[in-house]
Amino acid sequence: MHEQWAKQYGHTFTYTGILGTRRLITLDPKALAYVMNHSAQWQKPELTRNFLADFFGKGVLFAEGEAHKRQNPSFAISHIRELTNVFHEKSQQLRDIWQRNLAEEGASMSVIDVVPWLGQATLDIIGLAGFDYEFNALNADGEKNELNQAFTTITKQGQRFGMFQIAQTFFSPLKLIPTKQSRTIANATAVMDRLGRQFINNKKQAILAEAAARTKGTAGQAYVEKNTLTTRDLLSRLMVANMANDLPENQRLSDEEVMAQIPTFLIAGHETTASATTWCLYALSRDQEIQRKLREELLRLDTDNPSMDELNSLPYLDAVIKETMRLHAAVTGISRVATQDDVIPLSKPLADKKGRWRHEILHLNIDQIFIPILCVNRNEEIWGKNALEFRPERWFNLTDKINGIPGVVPGVLSFIAGPRSCIGYRFALVEFKCLIFTLVRAFEFEMAVDPEQIIKKSNIVTRPYIMTEIEKGPQLPLKLAPYRGV
Numbered sequence: 001m002h003e004q005w006a007k008q009y010g011h012t013f014t015y016t017g018i019l020g021t022r023r024l025i026t027l028d029p030k031a032l033a034y035v036m037n038h039s040a041q042w043q044k045p046e047l048t049r050n051f052l053a054d055f056f057g058k059g060v061l062f063a064e065g066e067a068h069k070r071q072n073p074s075f076a077i078s079h080i081r082e083l084t085n086v087f088h089e090k091s092q093q094l095r096d097i098w099q100r101n102l103a104e105e106g107a108s109m110s111v112i113d114v115v116p117w118l119g120q121a122t123l124d125i126i127g128l129a130g131f132d133y134e135f136n137a138l139n140a141d142g143e144k145n146e147l148n149q150a151f152t153t154i155t156k157q158g159q160r161f162g163m164f165q166i167a168q169t170f171f172s173p174l175k176l177i178p179t180k181q182s183r184t185i186a187n188a189t190a191v192m193d194r195l196g197r198q199f200i201n202n203k204k205q206a207i208l209a210e211a212a213a214r215t216k217g218t219a220g221q222a223y224v225e226k227n228t229l230t231t232r233d234l235l236s237r238l239m240v241a242n243m244a245n246d247l248p249e250n251q252r253l254s255d256e257e258v259m260a261q262i263p264t265f266l267i268a269g270h271e272t273t274a275s276a277t278t279w280c281l282y283a284l285s286r287d288q289e290i291q292r293k294l295r296e297e298l299l300r301l302d303t304d305n306p307s308m309d310e311l312n313s314l315p316y317l318d319a320v321i322k323e324t325m326r327l328h329a330a331v332t333g334i335s336r337v338a339t340q341d342d343v344i345p346l347s348k349p350l351a352d353k354k355g356r357w358r359h360e361i362l363h364l365n366i367d368q369i370f371i372p373i374l375c376v377n378r379n380e381e382i383w384g385k386n387a388l389e390f391r392p393e394r395w396f397n398l399t400d401k402i403n404g405i406p407g408v409v410p411g412v413l414s415f416i417a418g419p420r421s422c423i424g425y426r427f428a429l430v431e432f433k434c435l436i437f438t439l440v441r442a443f444e445f446e447m448a449v450d451p452e453q454i455i456k457k458s459n460i461v462t463r464p465y466i467m468t469e470i471e472k473g474p475q476l477p478l479k480l481a482p483y484r485g486v
């Protein structure tokens with residue numbers, strides 16, 4: 001829709017949204033960079049924040065201003081390097097399950113809906129990497145553990161967003177009316193809170209015990225230092241930084257703030273990468289030549305467990321991953337509102353209603369800016385006439401035009417840019433590479449339904465649906481055959 005509008009109305013235009021709000025959509029790179037880099041002036045809309053808070057608590061996705069600065073956990077490259085083995089472990093577990101299923105069926109080929117499997121693999125990964133917690137989601141025979149059940153309930157409810165939920169978002173008193181959905185969410189949230197508190201207490205004890213052992217003191221007198229700990233999970237790192245004795249009191253997070261990071265990491269770090277990997281398998285299934293070329297490169301590495309640096313040295317894999325992120329952005333757009341008067345610069349002048357050329361936009365005339373991630377990623381002016389096609393080769397012949405696109409990953413806006421860009425982007429890219437590395441080496445993929453039947457629907461993240469089976473929820477059935485070499 002936004003792409004069609006941009007074709008009709010140009011780079012930068014306004015429209016009237018729900019409740020008469022004046023909304024601006026722009027593809028202008030200078031304007032986008034300005035808004036994303038000035039995150040103190042341009043914040044998430046209240047409605048978005050309320051939605052995030054209702055479902056996932058007041059974590060880093062929700063926070064603004066000082067609270068956001070305090071909550072930002074670190075994702076250093078060295079840390080992601082250490083986590084690569086977790087990504088491999090779960091990618092290989094998924095591979096082994098699919099191989100076993102094929103063997104049990106005694107078939108040379110099987111049809112598998114990859115959507116739930118990739119969701120389970122990425123949930124397991126964020127569980128281990130995020131909290132040192134084994135969700136065991138890939139273990140289909142095993143009992144779903146309590147946290148898995150509660151989290152799955154909340155995400156499922158988050159996807160059921162009907163008219164009443166929309167009305168509740170706009171008129172918060174409606175939230176006081178209990179519904180089946182609100183009761184289900186409240187029960188699941190209570191379980192997550194209880195388990196979250198347990199998690200945090202256990203981790204606190206472990207951090208204090210480790211600090212005490214290091215300083216040969218008792219846990220009560222332990223001196224916690226910011227950069228010294230042996231654990232690799234994100235939550236422990238955040239907690240150590242937060243418990244450090246030399247951290248000024250006004251920068252310390254409350255237990256509630258630490259707790260809110262659990263659902264935040266779970267939702268931000270699991271659905272997004274699952275969506276990206278799903279779309280990548282879709283693109284590869286649609287183009288056998290690209291799939292073959294990728295597999296050829298992956299098989300050149302003589303190990304099932306390449307290091308992060310080895311994975312990053314594979315140029316075609318890198319191009320396939322970036323092309324997927326470009327064409328199938330998991331999050332297709334985000335909104336921002338101004339907290340103070342501002343003037344947004346433009347790279348291309350714009351004619352106002354009176355025909356005068358303007359080089360900037362006054363925010364006073366608009367209520368909200370929409371950053372159309374997918375539109376920018378697929379802009380024909382940047383990527384040419386074949387912008388809508390999946391062509392990894394384009395990443396070897398980049399033109400200067402991509403330099404203007406603001407983004408933590410050059411050329412793609414999928415992780416946005418600036419102080420509120422995705423803090424997990426390096427984590428996501430390596431995880432994504434590990435999954436594709438393992439699966440494409442082991443299997444050949446083909447579409448099991450007519451590709452024209454697959455449509456995209458966005459609900460926080462974008463997932464594939466079969467046009468005639470929308471009510472069944474997201475699905476992507478693919479034909480899988482073990483790769484047996486040539």
Ligand code: HEM
Nearest residue numbers: 060061268269272273276330331334415420422423424428
């Ligand atoms: C393909 C994978 C991913 C994509 C496309 C993606 C995309 C995004 C986008 C667009 C935002 C900005 C949201 C907004 O401002 O409304 C964001 C924020 C965020 N992402 Fe990701 N993400 C991915 C993976 C991850 C992973 C794996 C993690 C954690 C391990 C993560 C953690 C976060 C967090 C905590 C934020 C909030 C940052 C802030 O508000 O300061 N993301 N992500």
